[in-house]
Amino acid sequence: MSKVIIIGGGPAGISAALYAKRANLDVSVFYMPNSSLNKAHMIENYYGIEQISGQDLYEAGIKQAQRLNIEMIPEEVLSLEYTGRFNVVTGTNTYEADALILATGAYRATPPIKGLKEKEGKGVSYCAVCDGFFYRKKRVAVLGDASYAAHEAEYLSNLTPTLHILTNGKEIKDDKLRQYELHTGKIKAIEGEVKIERIVFEDDSVLEIDGLFIAEGSAGSVDLARKIGTLIENNKIVVDENMRTNIPGLYACGDCTKGLLQVSKAVYEGAQAATDVIKFLRKKD
Numbered sequence: 001m002s003k004v005i006i007i008g009g010g011p012a013g014i015s016a017a018l019y020a021k022r023a024n025l026d027v028s029v030f031y032m033p034n035s036s037l038n039k040a041h042m043i044e045n046y047y048g049i050e051q052i053s054g055q056d057l058y059e060a061g062i063k064q065a066q067r068l069n070i071e072m073i074p075e076e077v078l079s080l081e082y083t084g085r086f087n088v089v090t091g092t093n094t095y096e097a098d099a100l101i102l103a104t105g106a107y108r109a110t111p112p113i114k115g116l117k118e119k120e121g122k123g124v125s126y127c128a129v130c131d132g133f134f135y136r137k138k139r140v141a142v143l144g145d146a147s148y149a150a151h152e153a154e155y156l157s158n159l160t161p162t163l164h165i166l167t168n169g170k171e172i173k174d175d176k177l178r179q180y181e182l183h184t185g186k187i188k189a190i191e192g193e194v195k196i197e198r199i200v201f202e203d204d205s206v207l208e209i210d211g212l213f214i215a216e217g218s219a220g221s222v223d224l225a226r227k228i229g230t231l232i233e234n235n236k237i238v239v240d241e242n243m244r245t246n247i248p249g250l251y252a253c254g255d256c257t258k259g260l261l262q263v264s265k266a267v268y269e270g271a272q273a274a275t276d277v278i279k280f281l282r283k284k285d
């Protein structure tokens, strides 16, 4: 049976999962405890529901999927690979799929560090697998404190012996990061004439580097999409009216595509993505 993996357990991902499962596909959903819904104190504008907290709506969606025996996997996705099929990489496993739906929510804002935006593309990168090659044997740092940063660091450690981890004042959440040179101080600024040259910490200490990879928190929609060459515009994944991306079998829906940031739009796009996935997989079989 064809396998579809959905990344995201919010309104877009669960809506896609319900449609795909009811068409008899083998469906797995990866998700974490956080969703935009968790921040929504009260929702009063969704059809048929007078009032519900975002947290309750999120949990109700997950329960609804479980009731249909959809496989719900509470694991963070760290990376994606595409070889005609899709590999979904988590901290413990790699899962294969014939079609993949990205429903990972809105783009994560970049950390508000002085000089960071200006150095994007000039030494600041958001994807180790895309840009790591340019920093072979150079001085590289990864900004992050958790499993996603550890995944990016592991990839980069094969390209350069000089690898620093910058937590920007945060506690380390993944012990794998401790094998690299750790800098836990808060960052004051990122500096350099044209390209990045140094990190200045709040205690005025300085770290000279050639490349900085941003991997704070978990991998967001755009981070994952970038790894397999998906088209992105203004930090949104580019899709057509059927939620197809530029990669055959890869779909995106919900807050990670352009348009309204609302539950109703996420639910519609999830349904549309799954409907097209069903056609795509039937043609393939």
Ligand SMILES: Cc1cc2nc3c(=O)[nH]c(=O)nc-3n(C[C@H](O)[C@H](O)[C@H](O)COP(=O)(O)OP(=O)(O)OC[C@H]3O[C@@H](n4cnc5c(N)ncnc54)[C@H](O)[C@@H]3O)c2cc1C
Pocket (backbone or CB within 6 Å): 007, 008, 009, 010, 011, 012, 013, 030, 031, 032, 033, 034, 035, 036, 037, 039, 040, 041, 042, 043, 044, 045, 046, 054, 075, 076, 077, 078, 103, 104, 105, 106, 218, 219, 220, 221, 253, 254, 255, 256, 260, 261, 262, 263, 264, 266
């Ligand atoms: C404060 C606030 C108030 C809001 N109020 C309303 C309202 O009143 N009405 C309304 O319609 N909308 C409201 N919204 C918007 C609504 O919450 C979103 O539009 C909706 O949740 C988008 O659904 P989504 O499925 O695209 O993304 P999300 O709900 O954000 O779900 C994303 C999913 O992806 C998972 N995920 C992300 N990255 C990974 C990864 N690397 N690995 C595994 N899983 C991952 C998350 O755990 C989550 O399950 C509000 C939003 C906020 C922030």
